[in-house]
Amino acid sequence: MMNTQAKLSLLSVAICMTTFNASAALEIYENDGMSFSADGLVNAFYANSSIEKTDAEGATSERDQSRVRTGFLPNNIGFNFSNQLSDMKIGMRSSFWVSISDADNHRDASPADLGTGSLIDIRQFYGTVSGDWGELLVGKDFGLLNRANILGDELLLGFGQTSDFFGLVDGGNVSFGNISTGYTYPFPKSQITYRSPDLNGFKIAVGLMDPNKVAADSSEELPRAEAELIYSTEMDKVNLKAWVSGATQSSEVDDVKQNQSGVGYGANVKFSGFSFTASGFQTKGLGHIAGLDHLVGDESIKSDGYLLQAAYTLDSNRFVLTYGESEVENTDSILDAKHSNIGIAYFRTIRPGLTAVVEYNQTEADVANSLVGEENNTLSIGAVFTF
Known part of the structure; x- marks a missing residue:
């Protein structure tokens, strides 16, 4: 499915992994409708x-690896500005994301090039205009396809899968959560997106995105279009959230037109400390390499997957069970792949803003013509600080 060169090039892309601000903002300034927070x-x-691998010739190999590294969420800091002007609010957000997993990035470099890279990445830089009619976002933000899928992942503050096939065990960036084992990643994109106000529990978002190129010489006459519909309600202390999202774009290479598209969906139910989530996706030509939805290809490449999760919260303790898998099928060849992850995690809120995590994941890969099999058992212990 993926040769060695492609896997190595993936490492330079993977710093743009994972996900979104999940913490409360600290108010720095607020006066007369104007505020600034971080x-x-x-x-x-x-x-x-x-890790145990079996290659295409049937030869097996094993190795154990210890790392101290970033989890699913990169370390980040964000700044927010808003100004209420009569019936209109103007806002701006910028966020900067950093990986600490760069200690061995320069092992093959000359002495003059040794050092830490820090891997600073800007994923959000946008302005918003909002009112009773909704909100218009202009700038760079995460995409809409599978956005709710990844935001609802119970492992958001945890670790998740680290398939060695994707170079994640020794990668200088982040772990993958359930990217490529249940959903594709809504890569940050330049966009113009409208979000509606709450309409009896429904909220819709529609965006025009900078298209992703199939090849250096491909032609994309129209922008990429993405949309998301979310429904939320509460009935007798039961909270229900359901969603569907989609994306489509067209590319032309050597006078041959290719159509890329995808759909994501899911539902979450919460009651009495329990949380149950089921989500899934289907795509053509999108996210077939490591689940990164900005990497597009031939429409004959199809991928689909699902994620099932159960969680229980008791006071400061949260317990999570998770299983997800994704499959890739190339109808023009026999280059098929299947990746799955099963995990159990324990989150302990020690103090507001400080969470301890213990997690175990078993990731498996079956990739035709490249890697017959991989089994990766990972135990991770960490801490998460937020403000």
Whole structure:
């Protein structure tokens, strides 16, 4: 499915992984309708992985690897500005994301090039205009396809899968949560997006995105279009949330037109401390490489997957069970792949803004013509700081 060169090039892309601000903002200034705030997250995990591989010739190999590295969420800091002007509010957000998993990035470099990279990445830089009619966002933000899928992942503050096939065990960036084992990643994109106000529990978002190129010489006459519909309600202390999202774009290479598209969906139910989530996706030509939805290709490449999760929260303790898988099928060849992850996690809120995490994940891969099999057992222990 993926040759060695493609896997190595993936490492330079993966710093743009994972996800969104999940903490409360700290108010720095507020006066006469104008406010400025900041939010931040720092995390680090000790992870021990035991990997067993079987290659296309049937030869097996094993290795164990210990790392101290970033979890699913990169460390980040964000700044928010808003100004209420009569019936209109103007806002801006910028966020900067950093990986700490760069200690061995320069192992093959010359002495003059040694050092830490820090891998600073800007994923959000946008302005908003909002009112009773809704909100218009202009700038760079995460995409809409599978956005709710990843935001609802119970492992958002945890670790998740680290398939060695994708170079994640020794990668200099982040772990993957359930990217490529249940959903695709809504890669940050330049966009113009409208979000509606609450309409009897329904909220809709529609965006025009900078299209993703199939090849350096491909032609995209129209922008990429993405949309998301979310329904939320509460009935007798039961909270229900359901969603569907989609994306479509067209590319032309050597006078041959290709159509890429995808749909994501899911539902979450919460009651009495329990949370149950089921979500899934289907795509053509989108996210078939490591679940990164900005990497597009031939429409004959199809992928689909699902994620099932159960969680229980008791006081300061949260317990999570998770299983997800994704499959890729190329109808023009036999380059098929299947990736799955099963995990159990324990989150303990020690103090507001400080969470301890213990997590175990078993990730498996079956990739035709490249890797017959991989089994990766990873135990991770970490801490997450937020403000």
